[in-house]
Amino acid sequence: MLLTVLSGLIFSIVLIFFGRQFKAKWSILLPILPTLLFLYFSTQIPIISTGKSLVQHIDWVPTLGVNFDFHLDGLSLLFSLLITGIGACIFFYGRAYLKGHPYFDRFFGYLLLFMSAMLGVVLSDNLLLLFVFWELTSISSFFLIGFNNDNADSRKSALTALSITGFGGFFLLLALVLVGNIAGTYTISELIDQRNLILNHQQYPLIIGLLFVGAFTKSAQFPFHFWLPGAMKAPTPVSAYLHSATMVKAGIYLLARFTPVLGGHEYWNTTLLFVGGITMLYASIHSLFRIDMKAILAYSTISALGVLTFLLGVGTLEAMIAAAVFILVHALYKATLFMVTGIVDHETHTRDITVLSGLRKVLGPVAVAGILAALSSAGFPFLTFGFIGKDLIYEATLNYNLPEWVWILTGAAVMTNVGLVAAGFMAGIKPFIGELPQAFEKVHLPYKSMWIPPLLLALLGIVFGLLPAVAGDFITNAASNAIWGNETSAHLKIWHGFNTVFILSLVTLVLGTIVFLINKPSQAKLQAVEKLNSISPQRIITGYANDIIRFGQWYTNIFHNGYLRSYHLKIILFAEALLAYRLWLSGPSKLDVWSLTYPDMYEVAIVLILIGAVYIVVTAASRLTAVVAMSVIGYCICLIFVIYSAPDLAMTQFTIDTLTTVLFVLVLYKLPPFVNLTSNTVLVRDALVAAGFGIILSLVAFKVWSEPISTEISDFYGENAYLLAKGKNVVNVILVDFRGIDTMFETVVLSIAALGVYSLIRLRLKSSEKE
Template sequence: MLLTVLSGLILSVVLIFFGKAFTKKLGILLPLLPTLLFGYYIQLFPVISSGKSLIQNISWVPSLGVNFDFHLDGLSLLFSLLITGIGSCIFFYGRTYLKGHPYFDRFFGYLLLFMSAMLGVVLSDNLLLLFIFWELTSISSFFLIGFNNQNQDSRKSAITALSITGLGGLFLFAGLVLIAHIGNTYSISELISRKDILLNHNLYPLIVGLLFIGAFTKSAQFPFHFWLPGAMKAPTPVSAYLHSATMVKAGIYLLARFTPILGGTTYWSYTLIAVGGITMLYAAIHSLFRVDMKAILAYTTISALGVLTFLLGLGTKEALIAVSVFIVAHALYKATLFMVTGIVDHETHTRDITQLSGLRKVLFPVAIAAFLAALSSAGFPFLTIGFIGKDLIYEATLHYGIKEWIWILTGLSIITNIGLVAAGFMAGIKPFMGPLPSQYASIHLPYKSMWIPPLLLALGGVIFRVFSQTYWRKALLMQLSLPCGEKF
């Protein structure tokens, strides 16, 4: 596992400092690393789904309790597959999207740095190691969001994102240090057995508050959500990767990872339900008043992150299963829609849905990808994994322990979903329906490496739907108990 993280870090340094010579001769090999890493993690799925987990311990600074301890269980495998799988698609897509850009090599260096940092976050079994990689995701995302550094808006958006997530990181660091001090260990796995010590300590509310600030800032929860729409100034491959499938879900991962350590209290649950509920409803409504495709997708992403926070607050078995399925469903359809948006912008030079229509006639494979993604976003019955995700959300709210809350929570989920359905159709179907304006009659499909990745991800949503009953319910977030695992 250490090698999978280091390989990306080493190659990113090579690309950032010596990239022009590398990409000139070997640029076609750029997607190779994330693809190989995806293959490595997917072949471990049978081991993890059987109920086992893998542990790797490498001594680093034992006197301070800081070691390269990695742990691969259902939760970390879920995120590792998303990071590397969608990362592979983004690398193929980005090679064509940014072809000819003067900083082409540097872009992929930053992207690899981010991918490795995210892998480090989800695999770390040491609190300080987790924080190091957590901050590395903020730094690498700063360079990616501000990649078009000649643009003042891009620079401002990058600084805003770094300021918010960096400030949240400071609060998170304080919370992690307190956890390690009270639990007398930096090992996340060992903290499971010391849950009672943490929950009964008089600093428990402070610890949870610090952890929440770190998670909420990274995952754009209200009132820290405002940095995410601004981050859409980044190139589309960045939006498709960071702001749909990976970086913004780091906060969700953190909450899920610490649920068995700090969760189960009213303070934990009610805070997540309240913040997640406000975020998902607020952002879903705001998405309906946007006409820029990226802006629509940005607000629906914030809403989806609110849904995940909301479900983690419910904390029931049904809610945790819903989290695992919805994370995958959202990543597949949202990454698809972002890449589709990039293609539309690349060919028509606009993302304004009031000016776009009929594009299915000239971008037919792209239209298929967009339709499937929009249907998954809407939870269209029986066709895509989005349907399973939405069904499980309602199952989680209807099985909540406090009966007086059941209809309120379910109603809130339904209203949010109505907004997401409408927004998904606005961004994924409206630009392709109706008559084709004359100014777009001459546009054509871009190179295959741009439209095949979103089509594959959209079809992935259909394929996962087929395996949903036997795959999701038995596999991933059910391992939140973090068994001791096997040496690896």
């Protein structure tokens, strides 16, 4: 499994060196990798569907509990099939969609990197490894959303998406570390055995709160949903891949994966129920006012993600089955609708449904794909897989374990699905019915590799609708078992009888069709809705973000103003405050003053000379005088080292001080004298700071003197300096170790600088950019 996860990363590196060839004659090779990966995961279906799972363990950083642990079970198999199967379709589609684009190879490099990251997320069996891939999805999606980097809106959307998902990733890391520490293991498959320990821990509310922030930001739950419509600035293949079947469902995957471990608690279920319910209703209503096909699909995607979160919050057996099925249902029809939208935009250069109509006459196969996907979205009975998914949603709400909430939850689900039916018809049917405008009479079908993938996905939704046992017995049942944490014994079939669930499905379809026929989206209605943006979550969160930026500017101007003297002052003040606080906490010293050894006369003389030299340094009007006085300070310290039996330190101090003095004299000899612009107030301030620092260090020295002598550390170094570091001088061994670490980081810094210099040397600007 490690190779399947890293293959996309490896292939994206290959594109760096052979990108030009892939732009031309080798582009046909691009879809091969996701296709082969899909075939590999397909071969695992017979094994996983029987209840078995595959595990791979590779040591990475075992001392920190970080290993390449991978686990393929029903849930991860479902997502892996979506990532690679729909990914293969997107690669065929994108190859034609972006043909001739100057950054063709770069786009597919980002796409391969994202595919690897998503596979890593769903296959990881280690908490920290999962987080690594989780963040990699955010980074790669940032490049994909901002792919059209010459467009300011694309850059802004990419930054917004990265900010929101990166913000959530920080909280997710805290949650994963807490879970690992409490459970005593970072292996996800082992957490189920520690379920009761985690649920009964006092930090359980904190854990799920942090986890929810990570999952909600990635899956665009209210109030973090607004980044997803903005991400529609990305090329359509990105929207079809990331924002229908993969990235946005990473948050859903996370919640589903941790449901057997953290679910079943009132806090968990109630939060998911309310957040999911609000999200699905809010986005479903908003989708009805949009006129851009991608905007309609964006809000309907948010609503569908809310439905999945809502089902995980319901928390019953029926809800887990419904969630597993709806993940597949939504991925098939939404990826189709996005690709159909891309074809319409590619050929007509517009996505405005108020001007699009009659395209079935010129885009026949595309119209078939769009209409079939829209019918699956609506849950057309006895034909589409969406019908079974919608039935299962109503079955889950009607079997909720609190009877007083049954009709409230069912009503919310019906209202949401009515909006989704209308939105699906707006994006999948509206552009293809009616009269063909004269402006679109010359529109023609694009390359076959563009319209065949959405048609295949749409037909697959029909096949699974007619033969639901194929999808259920081999794919979704194993996934629902993994979410439920036990055997669900689910069996999908077309007809469940003429019951309440069937009636609700028909009512939803009828009401959704009526809303579609009555609703006439327009720019005026959209502007009326957008007047409410002043109280929208986007406006509020953006306001907080701007406040943070202003605070950052204020902080920078105060603490990072570019003056070295200011930095020194703040560092010393902070050190004084920290040391004084620590001394205050430790209480008064029990130092026996009379036990101190009084200094000899020559020691007193050296100290007096040192004090005099310091005074000359701070009051001298000449640089050379100050340098000479500084050298006197250094030589006094050399004498102190000699007196206290540290000849090696004395020789080092003597050598460095002499060399420094000579260099200072050579450099400063011809410079003009000091220009003293310092006020008396500043002088007094600096004197107080310096005196305070000296007093605190003196108190620290007295405190150290009063503490009982412990030789554990010195004994350890004495015993191991030669055995472990091959050095007989303990001080030298310590210095060499620290110097080695310092050199390593210096090497890293120099390497980064070298890459920057190389990039500048190789930079080839366009004539417009040079201007």
